[in-house]
Amino acid sequence: xxxxxxxxxLVAEAQKAPLGDDVLRNFASPANATTGLxxxxxxxxxxxxxxxxxxxxxxxxxxxxxxxxxxxxxxxTGINTGSMRLGVSAGNRGGxxxxxxxxxxxKFVGCGLENNVTFEADYASKxxxxxxxxxxxQLLQSCMIGEEFLDLGGNxxxxxxxxxxPALADVATGGTLAAATAYKVGCVALTLxxxxxLVAANNGSVNNSPSFVTGLTQVISRTNADATxxxxxxxxxxxxxxxxxxxxxxGNPTHCISATVTPLAGAVAYAWYWGVTGASTMYLGAVTTIxxxxxxxxxxxxxxxxxxxxxxxxxxxxxxxxxxxxxxIMKSGSGxxxxxxxxxTAGTGTKLTSDGAGGIDALNTAFASFWDNYRLSPDEIxxxxxxxxxxxxxxxxxxxxxLIRYNLDAGGxxxxxxxxxxxVLNKITNTKVKVLVHPNMPKGSIMFFSNSIPYxxxxxxxxxxxxLRRDYYQIEWPLRTRKYEYGVYFDGVLKxxxxxxxxxxxxxxxxx
Amino acid sequence: xxxxxxxxxxxxxxSFEGEEYQADEMGTVDxxxxxxxxxxxxxxxxxxxxxxxxxxxxGEYTIKHAGRGKYKVFKGxxxxxxxxxxxxxxxxxxxxxxxxPAPPAQDAPEAPxxxxxxxxxxxxxxxx
Numbered sequence: 001x002x003x004x005x006x007x008x009x010l011v012a013e014a015q016k017a018p019l020g021d022d023v024l025r026n027f028a029s030p031a032n033a034t035t036g037l038x039x040x041x042x043x044x045x046x047x048x049x050x051x052x053x054x055x056x057x058x059x060x061x062x063x064x065x066x067x068x069x070x071x072x073x074x075x076x077t078g079i080n081t082g083s084m085r086l087g088v089s090a091g092n093r094g095g096x097x098x099x100x101x102x103x104x105x106x107k108f109v110g111c112g113l114e115n116n117v118t119f120e121a122d123y124a125s126k127x128x129x130x131x132x133x134x135x136x137x138q139l140l141q142s143c144m145i146g147e148e149f150l151d152l153g154g155n156x157x158x159x160x161x162x163x164x165x166p167a168l169a170d171v172a173t174g175g176t177l178a179a180a181t182a183y184k185v186g187c188v189a190l191t192l193x194x195x196x197x198l199v200a201a202n203n204g205s206v207n208n209s210p211s212f213v214t215g216l217t218q219v220i221s222r223t224n225a226d227a228t229x230x231x232x233x234x235x236x237x238x239x240x241x242x243x244x245x246x247x248x249x250x251g252n253p254t255h256c257i258s259a260t261v262t263p264l265a266g267a268v269a270y271a272w273y274w275g276v277t278g279a280s281t282m283y284l285g286a287v288t289t290i291x292x293x294x295x296x297x298x299x300x301x302x303x304x305x306x307x308x309x310x311x312x313x314x315x316x317x318x319x320x321x322x323x324x325x326x327x328x329i330m331k332s333g334s335g336x337x338x339x340x341x342x343x344x345t346a347g348t349g350t351k352l353t354s355d356g357a358g359g360i361d362a363l364n365t366a367f368a369s370f371w372d373n374y375r376l377s378p379d380e381i382x383x384x385x386x387x388x389x390x391x392x393x394x395x396x397x398x399x400x401x402x403l404i405r406y407n408l409d410a411g412g413x414x415x416x417x418x419x420x421x422x423x424v425l426n427k428i429t430n431t432k433v434k435v436l437v438h439p440n441m442p443k444g445s446i447m448f449f450s451n452s453i454p455y456x457x458x459x460x461x462x463x464x465x466x467x468l469r470r471d472y473y474q475i476e477w478p479l480r481t482r483k484y485e486y487g488v489y490f491d492g493v494l495k496x497x498x499x500x501x502x503x504x505x506x507x508x509x510x511x512x
Numbered sequence: 513x514x515x516x517x518x519x520x521x522x523x524x525x526x527s528f529e530g531e532e533y534q535a536d537e538m539g540t541v542d543x544x545x546x547x548x549x550x551x552x553x554x555x556x557x558x559x560x561x562x563x564x565x566x567x568x569x570x571g572e573y574t575i576k577h578a579g580r581g582k583y584k585v586f587k588g589x590x591x592x593x594x595x596x597x598x599x600x601x602x603x604x605x606x607x608x609x610x611x612x613p614a615p616p617a618q619d620a621p622e623a624p625x626x627x628x629x630x631x632x633x634x635x636x637x638x639x640x
Contacts, residue, residue, distance in 0.1 A: 165529050165530045166527075167526070167527060167528045167529070167547070167550045167551065167553075167554065168526060168527040168554075169519070169520070169523060169525070169526040169527070169551065169554035169555065169556065170519075170523045170524035170525055170526070170535075171520065171522075171523060171554075171555075172520070172521060172522025172523055172524075173522065241530050242530075243527045243530055244527060244530075244532055245524070245525070245526065245527045245532060246524055246525070246532065246534065247524050248522060248523060248524030248525075248535070249524070250522060255524075258553075258554045258555075260550060260553050260554070262550075292553065343550075343553040344553060345553060345555070346553045346554050346555075
C-alpha cells in the first residue's frame with residue numbers, strides 16, 4: 001500500500017487533537033491516597049513516639065507487704081550523743097552512754113489512671129493493632145511516668161505558705177516601661193507540680209506548649225471514670241500581696257522593674273504577674289526558676305490575670321499524693337542538705353562557679369556539709385539539661401588539656417569535638433559522684449541522691465523504698481456500656497530512711 | 513535612724529514589703545534596716561554624706577578636694593592642675609608659687625632711714 005501525503009496529513013492532525021472521554025479508557029494514577037484502584041499502604045501497628053523516662057522509679061526498691069493506713073518505722077539517730085569519755089578509774093565501771101531515737105511514718109496513697117476502648121474502636125482496629133492491649137500498655141506507661149514525677153516532686157504533706165511580697169526597684173534603662181507610672185507586681189511560688197503544669201512538662205509527649213493564657217490552675221477539679229470528682233491542688237503557694245513601684249519622672253519610656261522574692265521552701269519556680277492598675281490588669285508574664293526577674297516590657301493582656309487567682313489559698317500540697325524526694329529534702333527538720341544560691345543581681349541571679357581545680361564551688365560546699373555533718377558522700381547528682389551544660393562548661397573550661405580528638409584517615413580528617421562529664425569527684429571522700437540528667441528536674445536545681453547509708457549494721461537494705469500495700473495491677477472493669485474499661489493502679493508510699501543522705505541546691509541561674 | 517541607700521542612676525526608687533520608697537533628687541532613699549540586704553540585689557548601695565575637705569591656700573594658689581581622694585590646684589578661679597594626690601597638689605602649688613615673680617618694687621613701702629644710735633658703743637671689755 002502506498003502512503004500518500006494526504007494520509008500523513010490526516011495522521012498528524014489526529015495526533016494534535018486529544019481523544020474524547022468516550023475514547024480514553026486507560027488507567028491513570030489515583031488523584032489521592034483513598035481513591036482509585038489501589039490498596040492502602042499503612043504500616044501496622046502505630047509507632048509510639050513519646051518518651052517514657054523513669055530513672056528514679058527504675059532504681060528504687062519496691063516491697064509490697066504494706067498494710068494498715070501508714071507505714072511506720074523507728075530509727076536510732078545518734079549514739080553516745082553526750083560524747084561520754086572512755087577512761088575508767090581502778091575497780092570502777094565506765095559512764096553510761098545516751099542515744100537518740102526518732103519515730104517516722106508515711107501514709108499510703110492510692111495512685112492510678114483509667115482508659116477505655118469503645119466496641120467500635122476495637123472493631124475498626126482489626127488487622128491494624130490491638131487497641132485494647134495498647135490502651136492498657138499506655139496506661140501502665142502513663143502511671144510509671146506519673147510515679148516518676150511523684151517520686152521526685154510529689155507533695156502530700158507540706159503546705160508551703162504564702163509567697164513573699166516582691167521587693168521592687170525602678171531601673172532607668174534597658175526596657176520599654178513608661179516613666180512616671182506605678183507598676184504593680186505579684187508573684188506565686190510553685191512546687192514542681194505547679195511548675196510542670198505551667199511549662200507543660202513533656203515526659204510522655206513530644207514538644208511542650210506552655211500557655212500563659214491558661215496560666216496557673218490552683219485547684220484541678222477532675223471528673224473520674226466513675227463520674228466522681230476529685231479536687232487536686234495545682235502546686236501553687238498562697239499568692240503574694242501586690243507590690244507597687246513608680247518609675248522615675250524622666251520622660252523616658254525605657255524603664256524596667258527589677259523584682260525579687262524571698263525563696264520559699266518547697267518551691268522550685270516563681271510565676272510573675274505585672275501591670276499598671278491592679279490585680280485584674282496584672283498579667284502572667286514570666287515564670288522563673290530563680291527568685292528574681294527583670295521586667296522589661298508589659299505582659300500580654302491576653303494572658304491570665306492576677307485577679308483570676310484566689311487569694312489566701314494554699315494549693316501547694318495534695319493529700320492524694322505521697323511526698324517525693326524534693327519535698328522530703330525541703331521539709332523542715334529533714335536534716336537534708338538544702339541551700340539556695342544567693343539572689344545575686346535581680347533578674348540575673350547567681351551562677352555556678354568553677355573552683356579552679358576541675359570542680360564546682362557549690363558542689364564542694366555541699367560535699368563538705370555531707371561529710372562534716374553525716375560522714376557520707378552522695379552517689380549521684382540529678383540535674384536538668386541546662387545545669388548539666390553549665391557544669392560541663394565550667395569543669396571542661398577549667399584550663400584543662402585540649403579535649404578535642406583529631407581523627408585522620410585516608411579519606412580526610414574529622415574532628416570529634418566536645419566532651420561531657422559523667423562524674424564529679426568528691427574531693428573530700430575521694431569518691432566519684434555520677435551526674436545524671438532527669439526529665440522532670442526543674443531548671444536551676446541540683447539534687448543529691450544516695451544509694452545506701454555507709455554506716456555499719458544499719459539494718460537499712462535500701463535507703464529509699466517504695467513500700468506498697470499493692471504493687472501495679474490492672475483491672476478490666478465489668479461492662480456497663482459498650483466500652484472496655486481498664487484501670488492500672490498501685491498503692492504505696494516512698495519511704496526515705498535517711499533524708500540527710502540527700503540534698504538540693506536551688507536558685508541556680510543559667511550560664512557559666 | 514533609717515539606713516540611707518544610693519539608688520542606681522536614674523532609678524525612681526524601690527519597694528519593700530509592699531511599702532514604696534521614692535528616691536530623692538540626689539538619688540538616695542531611706543529604707544528600713546531589714547531592706548538593705550534585699551535591695552542590694554537591685555543595685556542599691558550604702559550611702560554616706562560626703563566629707564567636706566577645707567581648701568588650702570599656698571600663696572596665690574588654692575588646693576581644693578575634687579572627690580575620691582583627688583585634688584585640684586586653682587589660681588583664683590582658674591584650674592591649673594588636677595587629678596593629684598594631696599601631697600602632689602601641695603608640691604605643685606608650692607612650685608607654682610615659687611615660680612611666681614615677686615610684686616613690682618614701686619608698690620612696696622619705702623624703707624625707713626637707719627636709726628642713729630643714741631647711746632655710745634659699749635667698750636670692749638678685755639677678757640681675763
